[in-house]
Amino acid sequence: MAETPTLFRKVLIANRGEIAVRIIRACRELGLRTVAVYSDVDRNAMHVRHATEAYHIGPPPPRESYLRIDKILDVAKRSGADAIHPGYGFLAERPDFAQACLDEGIAFIGPTPEAIAAMGDKVVARRTVQEAGVPVVPGTDVMLRDDELEAEASRIGYPLLIKAAAGGGGKGMRRVDRPEDFEGALHSARREAEAAFGDGSVYLEKLIEGGRHIEIQILADTHGNVIYLGERECSIQRRHQKLLEESPSPFVNEALRRRMGEVALQAARAVNYCNAGTIEFLVDRDRNFYFLEMNTRLQVEHPVTEFVTNLDIVKEQIRIARGRKLSRTQDEIEIKGAAIECRINAEDPYNNFLPSTGTITAMTLPTGPGVRVDTGVTAGDQITPYYDPLISKLICWGDTRGEALLRMRRALSEYKIMGLKTNIPFHQNLLDSARFIGGQYDTTFVEERFSMGGGREFRPEIAAIIATLVAHEERRKAAQIVRRDGRDGQVSKWKLAGRWEQMWR
Ligand code: MV4
Numbered sequence: 127m128a129e130t131p132t133l134f135r136k137v138l139i140a141n142r143g144e145i146a147v148r149i150i151r152a153c154r155e156l157g158l159r160t161v162a163v164y165s166d167v168d169r170n171a172m173h174v175r176h177a178t179e180a181y182h183i184g185p186p187p188p189r190e191s192y193l194r195i196d197k198i199l200d201v202a203k204r205s206g207a208d209a210i211h212p213g214y215g216f217l218a219e220r221p222d223f224a225q226a227c228l229d230e231g232i233a234f235i236g237p238t239p240e241a242i243a244a245m246g247d248k249v250v251a252r253r254t255v256q257e258a259g260v261p262v263v264p265g266t267d268v269m270l271r272d273d274e275l276e277a278e279a280s281r282i283g284y285p286l287l288i289k290a291a292a293g294g295g296g297k298g299m300r301r302v303d304r305p306e307d308f309e310g311a312l313h314s315a316r317r318e319a320e321a322a323f324g325d326g327s328v329y330l331e332k333l334i335e336g337g338r339h340i341e342i343q344i345l346a347d348t349h350g351n352v353i354y355l356g357e358r359e360c361s362i363q364r365r366h367q368k369l370l371e372e373s374p375s376p377f378v379n380e381a382l383r384r385r386m387g388e389v390a391l392q393a394a395r396a397v398n399y400c401n402a403g404t405i406e407f408l409v410d411r412d413r414n415f416y417f418l419e420m421n422t423r424l425q426v427e428h429p430v431t432e433f434v435t436n437l438d439i440v441k442e443q444i445r446i447a448r449g450r451k452l453s454r455t456q457d458e459i460e461i462k463g464a465a466i467e468c469r470i471n472a473e474d475p476y477n478n479f480l481p482s483t484g485t486i487t488a489m490t491l492p493t494g495p496g497v498r499v500d501t502g503v504t505a506g507d508q509i510t511p512y513y514d515p516l517i518s519k520l521i522c523w524g525d526t527r528g529e530a531l532l533r534m535r536r537a538l539s540e541y542k543i544m545g546l547k548t549n550i551p552f553h554q555n556l557l558d559s560a561r562f563i564g565g566q567y568d569t570t571f572v573e574e575r576f577s578m579g580g581g582r583e584f585r586p587e588i589a590a591i592i593a594t595l596v597a598h599e600e601r602r603k604a605a606q607i608v609r610r611d612g613r614d615g616q617v618s619k620w621k622l623a624g625r626w627e628q629m630w631r
Contacts, residue, residue, distance in 0.1 A: 236423060359376065
């Protein structure tokens with residue numbers, strides 16, 4: 127195997143859209159040249175225009191372009207790229223791609239093929255982290271025959287979940303409430319897993335109901351340093367698609383953050399992890415937390431962590447790949463303020479989130495203090511059905527959760543996209559809902575308790591105080607606000623409790 131260069135000058139970005147642009151920007155700031163790849167429909171895309179050079183790799187379907195390892199490596203060789211950043215999706219979590227890069231003497235800006243493979247098999251991941259002392263949901267740890275699984279099911283107890291070993295992200299999952307339903311569910315889960323992943327292996331876990339999805343961002347370098355960058359609350363999702371993320375989580379206090387952070391480091395060390403990664407946890411109502419899976423890539427929602435830590439995660443990834451040390455130690459990580467990210471998707475929230483395609487005829491992006499927009503499209507661009515519906519991420523920072531929330535409402539109201547339907551109205555409704563403002567939501571909220579237009583009269587000053595107090599719990603005795611009469615005032619928690627009750631009625 128050729129030796130991986132640690133000094134590199136030119137980075138190929140094996141991706142498209144907002145994340146390709148994000149990575150190109152980090153490279154430019156570091157003085158690195160960039161190579162874009164594009165399919166037919168992306169010929170004039172923003173990521174192509176931002177890169178130093180760009181190469182065509184085929185037709186729009188990902189299988190024929192962005193997933194073609196051979197074509198991408200060929201471009202790397204022709205362009206003289208000495209590193210490849212995979213972004214998220216596409217080839218980001220394919221151990222064979224990471225290995226192929228290394229075999230060609232090209233640095234893969236991400237973890238080792240071994241770590242990707244270990245975490246990609248959910249049963250191996252579960253066993254590996256469990257042996258390292260990480261709490262996992264009670265369940266099965268090895269692949270078993272159908273009759274053995276059924277015996278294990280009664281040991282675990284109902285309700286339970288059947289999960290695909292090759293799955294992740296909720297694909298191939300089945301809930302089983304009663305023993306008599308087990309056999310049927312097992313067969314349909316195996317069939318679905320076989321069709322989706324070419325692997326019908328499944329395992330079982332006890333079902334944790336009403337949990338929150340909270341994940342820990344970690345960074346690990348080649349010198350054995352591993353740090354955590356706080357958590358992201360990702361419970362606002364629909365059909366396993368995240369719609370909004372925030373950091374810190376309004377549910378996580380200092381003690382829980384530290385415990386989850388330490389456990390995340392144990393999980394990372396268990397696979398000798400290197401580069402940026404995320405440990406997903408399910409946190410129940412009593413604040414017990416359980417390992418779900420590890421994502422061995424840069425994630426869509428990384429900007430909320432960047433805002434509250436003031437760290438550039440993509441630059442850290444490049445640093446790590448170059449064999450340098452992390453720019454900070456754990457003691458130098460401080461969570462400052464609060465950040466919220468809204469995923470702006472080309473889909474119609476008034477019509478069951480139906481994908482919306484067509485040309486963006488006009489677009490005005492929000493700007494101003496504490497606002498960041500990561501996008502890969504501009505007015506005149508076409509949104510096609512070939513790729514995911516994410517057209518932009520709107521991220522807002524505030525000194526408090528309340529300020530971040532009000533800033534997000536302001537930014538959403540400035541955002542104008544013509545020619546397509548977007549989920550901006552969904553986010554506006556969500557930010558006006560009492561449960562979101564109060565931080566009282568779990569992974570079932572959007573699908574089971576939320577409805578468009580269900581919000582009450584919005585009182586920004588009350589909402590901001592509640593959002594801030596909930597997030598900061600006892601740390602701030604009262605919130606400093608500007609009252610309707612224009613005077614600054616302290617609002618006691620008692621007074622707020624009263625206002626909060628009013629919002630509920
Ligand atoms: C669970 C669970 C409850 N109990 N496992 C869904 C995606 C995959 N990463 C794991 N998932 C879940 N696993 C046990 N034992 C509930 C979910 C789940 C979920 C998790 C995170 C975010 C959103 C979710 C929505 C539905 C179910």
